[in-house]
Amino acid sequence: MTFADRGRPASGGEPPQDRKRIVELYSEIRPALSGYLYSRGLSQDHTEDIIQETFLRLVRHGANSGADDNLRAWVFRVAHNLSMDLHRAERRWFRNRENDSQSIFQERIDPAPNPEEMILLAERLMRFQAALVHLTPKQRECLLLRAKGMRYREIAVALGVSVQRVGELVQRAISLVEINSQEK
Numbered sequence: 001m002t003f004a005d006r007g008r009p010a011s012g013g014e015p016p017q018d019r020k021r022i023v024e025l026y027s028e029i030r031p032a033l034s035g036y037l038y039s040r041g042l043s044q045d046h047t048e049d050i051i052q053e054t055f056l057r058l059v060r061h062g063a064n065s066g067a068d069d070n071l072r073a074w075v076f077r078v079a080h081n082l083s084m085d086l087h088r089a090e091r092r093w094f095r096n097r098e099n100d101s102q103s104i105f106q107e108r109i110d111p112a113p114n115p116e117e118m119i120l121l122a123e124r125l126m127r128f129q130a131a132l133v134h135l136t137p138k139q140r141e142c143l144l145l146r147a148k149g150m151r152y153r154e155i156a157v158a159l160g161v162s163v164q165r166v167g168e169l170v171q172r173a174i175s176l177v178e179i180n181s182q183e184k
Contacts, residue, residue: 018062026055029072033079040083050086054079131180139173146170 030051037047057078058071113121132140138159145155152170156163 022055022058022062025058025071025075029075033076036076037079037083040080040087042083042086046083046086050079050082053082127180128177131177134176134180135173139169139176142166142169143173143177 033051033054034047037050038044042050054075058075061074132143135143138161141159142155145158146152150158152163152166155166155170159166161169
């Protein structure tokens with residue numbers, strides 16, 4: 001005989017025996033169920049909500065001819081699943097909030113340099129321009145063409161020198177620029 005079949009009245013309502021059994025079961029396992037849910041990290045409000053939803057499902061389970069072989073295990077399994085659903089929902093909510101807040105910050109951050117960075121960039125540019133004066137015309141051209149993204153072979157053709165010579169000129173230019181820009 002199933003939980004729902006015991007003493008079912010002809011009118012289709014819930015029999016008093018079933019209601020009594022649910023109340024007894026609630027009184028019997030509520031403290032243990034509550035402790036279990038607390039141990040899963042749920043707040044008191046969430047614990048109460050899950051217990052209420054679990055026993056509501058038990059009533060539906062009984063009304064749908066559910067077997068009562070081990071109702072205690074069934075109640076704990078339902079409560080466990082509901083707590084897992086709650087944890088998943090909270091994780092999704094926090095992930096979405098993190099993504100929203102990161103996108104808000106990324107949108108609001110001004111990519112322009114702040115005043116201190118602008119001064120440092122201006123000083124670096126002045127030192128670089130001062131260092132360029134110390135380069136030979138070929139070194140300056142090689143360095144500027146390389147800075148524009150040209151390859152050594154393309155620079156060699158443009159200046160009419162060998163690829164090896166372009167490598168030497170660029171290397172010397174970089175060394176001189178570094179030395180002269182650090183001295184000032």
